[in-house]
Amino acid sequence: MNRTIAEGAIILAPRGRDAAVAQSMLREAGLEAATTSDLPGLVRLLRGGAGFAVVTEEAVRGADLRELAAFLTDQAEWSDFPFILLTERGGGIERNPAAVRLLETLGNVTFLERPFHPTTLISLARSALRARRRQYEARTRLEAIREGEERLRLALDAGGLGSWVFDIATRAISGSETFRAQFGRRPDDPVDYDVLVASIHPDDLDHRQHALRHSLETGEDYLGEYRCIWPDGSEHWIQTRGRVERGPGGEPLRMVGVSQDITERRDAEDALVMFAAELEERVEQRTAEREAVSAQLHEAQKLETLGQLTGGVAHDFNNLLTPVIGNLDMLRRLHEDERSQRLLGSALEAAERAKTLVSRLLSFARRQTLEARPIDTAAVIGGMLDFIRRTIGPHIDVALDVPDGLPAAMVDPNQLELALLNLSVNARDAMPEGGRLAISVALEQLCAPNPWALAPGGYIALRIADTGTGMDEETLRRAIEPFYSTKGIGKGTGLGLSMVHGLAAQSGGALRLQSAPGEGTTAELLLPLAHQPAEQIALHRDEPIPRMSRLHVLLVDDEELVRRGTAEMLTDLGHGVVQAASGAQALRLLRTARYDVMVSDYLMPGMTGLDLAADARRIVPGLPVLLISGFADVADGFSGDIPKLAKPFRQNELAGALAQVVEGAGQEKEAAE
Numbered sequence: 001m002n003r004t005i006a007e008g009a010i011i012l013a014p015r016g017r018d019a020a021v022a023q024s025m026l027r028e029a030g031l032e033a034a035t036t037s038d039l040p041g042l043v044r045l046l047r048g049g050a051g052f053a054v055v056t057e058e059a060v061r062g063a064d065l066r067e068l069a070a071f072l073t074d075q076a077e078w079s080d081f082p083f084i085l086l087t088e089r090g091g092g093i094e095r096n097p098a099a100v101r102l103l104e105t106l107g108n109v110t111f112l113e114r115p116f117h118p119t120t121l122i123s124l125a126r127s128a129l130r131a132r133r134r135q136y137e138a139r140t141r142l143e144a145i146r147e148g149e150e151r152l153r154l155a156l157d158a159g160g161l162g163s164w165v166f167d168i169a170t171r172a173i174s175g176s177e178t179f180r181a182q183f184g185r186r187p188d189d190p191v192d193y194d195v196l197v198a199s200i201h202p203d204d205l206d207h208r209q210h211a212l213r214h215s216l217e218t219g220e221d222y223l224g225e226y227r228c229i230w231p232d233g234s235e236h237w238i239q240t241r242g243r244v245e246r247g248p249g250g251e252p253l254r255m256v257g258v259s260q261d262i263t264e265r266r267d268a269e270d271a272l273v274m275f276a277a278e279l280e281e282r283v284e285q286r287t288a289e290r291e292a293v294s295a296q297l298h299e300a301q302k303l304e305t306l307g308q309l310t311g312g313v314a315h316d317f318n319n320l321l322t323p324v325i326g327n328l329d330m331l332r333r334l335h336e337d338e339r340s341q342r343l344l345g346s347a348l349e350a351a352e353r354a355k356t357l358v359s360r361l362l363s364f365a366r367r368q369t370l371e372a373r374p375i376d377t378a379a380v381i382g383g384m385l386d387f388i389r390r391t392i393g394p395h396i397d398v399a400l401d402v403p404d405g406l407p408a409a410m411v412d413p414n415q416l417e418l419a420l421l422n423l424s425v426n427a428r429d430a431m432p433e434g435g436r437l438a439i440s441v442a443l444e445q446l447c448a449p450n451p452w453a454l455a456p457g458g459y460i461a462l463r464i465a466d467t468g469t470g471m472d473e474e475t476l477r478r479a480i481e482p483f484y485s486t487k488g489i490g491k492g493t494g495l496g497l498s499m500v501h502g503l504a505a506q507s508g509g510a511l512r513l514q515s516a517p518g519e520g521t522t523a524e525l526l527l528p529l530a531h532q533p534a535e536q537i538a539l540h541r542d543e544p545i546p547r548m549s550r551l552h553v554l555l556v557d558d559e560e561l562v563r564r565g566t567a568e569m570l571t572d573l574g575h576g577v578v579q580a581a582s583g584a585q586a587l588r589l590l591r592t593a594r595y596d597v598m599v600s601d602y603l604m605p606g607m608t609g610l611d612l613a614a615d616a617r618r619i620v621p622g623l624p625v626l627l628i629s630g631f632a633d634v635a636d637g638f639s640g641d642i643p644k645l646a647k648p649f650r651q652n653e654l655a656g657a658l659a660q661v662v663e664g665a666g667q668e669k670e671a672a673e
Contacts, residue, residue: 007051007133008032009125012042012059013086022054022086022121029122031129043067052082052128054121060085060102069105078139080108082128084121087113162259166193166242168216168252175259182238182261184230201227201235216252219244225262237266372507374408374530375416377441377460384417388424388439395434396427402441408534409460409527411507416527419500423464423523426497430468430521438465444526452510458529459509465522471515480511500525545652546659551575552593553658556586556600556612557628562647566599566628569651573658583607583615590619597662602629602644613642624665626657 009026011033013019019035026033034050036042039060042053046068060068075081083106103109108131110124162179166172173193180187183196200208204226215222222242227235242257381402389398420439427437440463448456480501497511500523504511508528515521553575557563560581567577578595580586583604590598598616602609613625630647643664645657 007129008034009129010042010045010050010053011035011055012037012039012053013056014038014059015056018056018086025118025121026054026125028118029125031122031125039063039065039068043071046071046081050081051132052084052125054084054086054125057085057087057102065105072105072107076139078142079135082131083107083109084124084128085109085111086116087111160260164240164242164257164259166255166257168254179259182236182259183228184232184234184236196228199228199230201229203227215242215244215255219246222255222257225266236261237263371412371414372410373413374532374534375411375413376406376534377409377416377462377527378402378404378406379534380413380416381420381439381441381462384420388421391421392424392428392437396431397434397436399436399438400440401438406441406443406460407458408530408532410530411509411527412503415503419503419525420462420464422497422500423525426523427464427466427468427521430466430470435467435520439463440465446526452512452526454508454510454526455528459526460529462525462527463522464524465520467520470517470519470521472517476513476515480513497523545573545655548655548659548662551596551658551662553577554580554586554589554595554598556580556583556598556604556609558582558601558604562601566654569654570599570658572651573655575658583609583612586612587615587619590616590623595620595623597624597626597658597665599626599628599658602627610642622665624661626661 008031011019011022011026013022013035014037019037023033023035033054034045036045042055046053072081085102085106110128112121112124160178162176162182164173164175164179171193173191173196175191177187180189180191183199185191197205208224208226211224212222214220222240222244225237225239228238229235238259239262240257240259242255244252245254245256247253381400385398385400392398424437424439431437442461442463444459444461446454446456446459450456480497497513501511504525504527509526512524512526513521514524553570555563555567555570555577556579557566558581563579563581567579570577578589578593580589583600583606586598586600589595598613600609600612604612607615609627609629613627616625617623626643626645628645628647628649643657643661645654649657
């Protein structure tokens, strides 16, 4: 239906030429009209849209009006379609009761008795059309209102806001589905103001009521935050905001507003307050007890930042230790007289103790990559037992309880040895007059949940128990804190238990401590089970230097001392060495000469050793590469397994790693051929 007909007339006059005459009259007045011959046709045209309809009484008298009545009943709320009914006897109830009964069906009817003057018809038609246009305007306004309401609803839903209206006189409240949900009600549940008020937590009710009364009396916006108890008994925080609407005389009529569930925010605020209070208490305690670094650490609670700082220091220290240990190791091999061996041995022992301290620092900083493997813990303990006995001294009896047939644990064997040594030394220091150190291993099954938030399943429990002085509750609580020690200045770093705790956490396990004054201490290291059989671990590292053919080695390291010391060790092994101070220099050298192997530092300015290895193998495919690092944290990302050697290292360790690299490259080449 075009726009003209949509604002014109539909004529239903099946008798004679009535339809044509009425259509002609309307068109002479500038009004378009369409005709139809029956009621179904009228309904079809009505559904297409029209301004009004001209219908003769005989067309509807005695006819089936159900389809027409259904159309009129289904009209939109803005629509009240106008009819002009042409009758023989007018529209009065006395003269034409049948026509009056049509009012019940047609609704908006104007009666026009025939015969009529054309001017009367045109006047009624224009009046009906004006009324219909006002309905169209109401529709437009209603659609705009509904569109605005829909946008508002979407905005409220997006912000998690519910809307509500409170009628002050009747105390009736209506609200959106979101508003109902915020009070634990379903969308179809009735909303009763008194019931909702009764659901407010008793401790918050007076404050809420006072804020509401204040808003009604002063006209200020209402703002309330209170706890609401849902029908299921759960407690939720609700925030409501409202504004009073007043009548012509200033009397408050209603309050409209929005609401929001702020439970998560309040929980976070409460947690933050508790955390801030705890942090403040801890800072005050540390300020009185610790020096500036420890106090700053606990004041800011930025352990990660300190870990990065510690890791960086440890990395630099490893770089310094590399030439120290390497050169001392070579000097000990060169000077075989007793005095030189004694002096060099003492120097090496001090350097090894520094290496152990750096390892603790790296473990605390969690910058030490754990090479977890399936490990037979009994074999590790057995290989360490003599060393532990020598370390703790003869005044302490060592008892071992390690059953056969235990499954393998998934852990870094080197770090496990260091942890075992740390725990044994702590036990020794707790037993200055002697005592008993019991080392045991058992299989333990954990359920969920558990205090350590570990996955349920089997774990290897390594226990080290002593009969020493024990720890009070405060000391036990702080035992794993980095740099915390009760041994006095110069007698301990405070990193031992922190390192063990870090190892356990990184391995997917936990450290449990039990202690009481006078009752000794039990440290229990929980380690996850491996899914493969235990690997054979070489527990003795002071191996002879492997013999191998002379190699042409490209050595890359930005630290001159490290590079020079490593070059000395390689030269002493009989290899030819060309040094590069950067990755870019190394790539230039690779383009001009042939090398059997490249030994590169991992962490260098501009280009990491891993990036260098990738670029180098584009120039020399299959080039054997050994990466050395003070962090030992070479990232994955290069195809193939690049061997790694942690700083500091001795000459035999460097030689062994080099032999492994060359041998592995040879095997890969043979497999490819």
